[in-house]
Amino acid sequence: MSARGSLRIVGLGPAGEAWLTPEASDFIANASDLVGYGPYLQRVPCKDGQMRHESRNREEIDRARHALQLAEAGRRAVIVSGGDPGVFGMAAAVFEAIETGKPEWREIDVAVSPGITAMQAVAARAGAPLGHDFCAMSLSHNLKPWAVIEKRLAAAAAADFVIALYNPASAARGEGIFKALALLRSLKPADTPVVFARAAGRKEEEILIETLAATDPARADMSTLIIIGSSETRVIARDTGAPFVYTPRTARISR
Amino acid sequence: MSARGSLRIVGLGPAGEAWLTPEASDFIANASDLVGYGPYLQRVPCKDGQMRHESRNREEIDRARHALQLAEAGRRAVIVSGGDPGVFGMAAAVFEAIETGKPEWREIDVAVSPGITAMQAVAARAGAPLGHDFCAMSLSHNLKPWAVIEKRLAAAAAADFVIALYNPASAARGEGIFKALALLRSLKPADTPVVFARAAGRKEEEILIETLAATDPARADMSTLIIIGSSETRVIARDTGAPFVYTPRTARISR
Secondary structure (H helix, E strand, O other): OOOOOEEEEEEOOOOOOOOOOOHHHHHHHHHOEEEHHHHHHHHHOOOOOOEEEEEEOOHHHHHHHHHHHHHHHOEEEEEEEEEEOOOOOHHHHHHHHHHHHOOOHHHHHHEEOOOHHHHHHHHHHHEOOOOOOOEEOOOOOEEEEHHHHHHHHHHHHHHEEEEEEEEEOOOOOOOHHHHHHHHHHHHOOOOOEEEEEEEOOOOOOEEEEEEEOOOOOOOOOOEEEEOOOOOOOOOEEEOOOOOOOOOOOOOOOOO | OOOOOOOEEEEEEEOOOOOOOHHHHHHHHHOOHHHEHHHHOOOOOOOOEEEEEEEEOOOHHHHHHHHHHHHHOOOOOEEEEEEOOOOHHHHHHHHHHHHHHHHHHOOOEEEEEOOOOHHHHHHHHHHOOOOOOEEEEEEEOOOOOHHHHHHHHHHHHHHEEEEEEOOOOOOOOOOOOHHHHHHHHHHHOOOOEEEEOOOOOOOOEEEEEEEEEOHHHHHOOOOEEEEEEEOOOOEEOOOOOEEEEOOOOOOOOOO
């Protein structure tokens, strides 16, 4: 390696600067090179003397390799990711690139900066649905067989976890969320509370509190995150605002 | 209600100001009254004209009621919580207090501000162990029967989730983590990677990368968080530093 380069993998959170950590801001401010998917890079203000390297969505592993090459060449590279890069984000792609790449890459100064991930933002807006044991799953079956997703959904229902579903649908794959909800409806009560959320924290934010029976999978898109309650999850009706949804810290024996 | 009060439930993150969101800082700065467990309140700088209300650890529901009374009386109350108040934190206690309290409390202006939770900090320090489907469980059986914990651990192993264990032990209950690890050892391979972490992000931080077989439950205390890998989780050895642990974004059919 020439000059001592570094790679920081930074989470922008789900929206705006209110949820951007000071550590993430500092790493971005001190970067010589910013690497990221276009819409995330566009959330970062331009700064004199900083190089920007925009890439497309499906090229995560190439983006990771590009950033590692920059660090290897002595640059202070920062990969920006939405949410938390450690939760269905860029961090795993970087470590995969390191493991499968040049041996020298293992010795690069790499660090991850955590961020608020979508389920936390949605939970905060709705109340406290993640207040007790929960799981987080991606429904993207670009990266795993559908049989794995079904097995995990069934186990999550059996465990009575609150379930946060990431990537429920995209233009390329719309049917997964239909199958996932059908499976969960066969395993959980119809009146299980559901938080159906889009773009939490952004101006187009939409948070719907509904039931598992009423949830319409056709509404899901790339900005959607869905939280499905456990048997303990409760809804508090209010006169003057949207209901609160929360999962108590206590759990009885269920089923 | 007299003057229009409010209650904000704020996460300080696991450590220091580097992971404290601007939203959380703003809510704290604008509070008339700060309510919290002593060690968390002590992380918040004192400010002229602000009232501080310290409470003990086990009094979560009383602390929540106290904050709601302040808001009802027209104060700008802020409850401070470590990590993310929505993840095994104070938010669920506040909504429980609202649901079981005076009907007027349902109409109080209440909002949750998310924070970085311990598993995110630990994951960032270790690499990206939460890079794919995972669950988060509390081992505190003050609040639920041990049978529920065992059932969930078994289901999490069957689902091949990465497992983040919160509250593995305290002075009052030490044996749970012994039983939990014994159960997981009977269900998962001995060489499953484990991140055994204490005080992530604080000066006394300790992050151990080890195997499920080698993990010593006797070391767990109130500051410990344990992440147990899935069958996909991998360890990258390095010459110049601690190994990286990550869970790839892809999953094969396992078992």
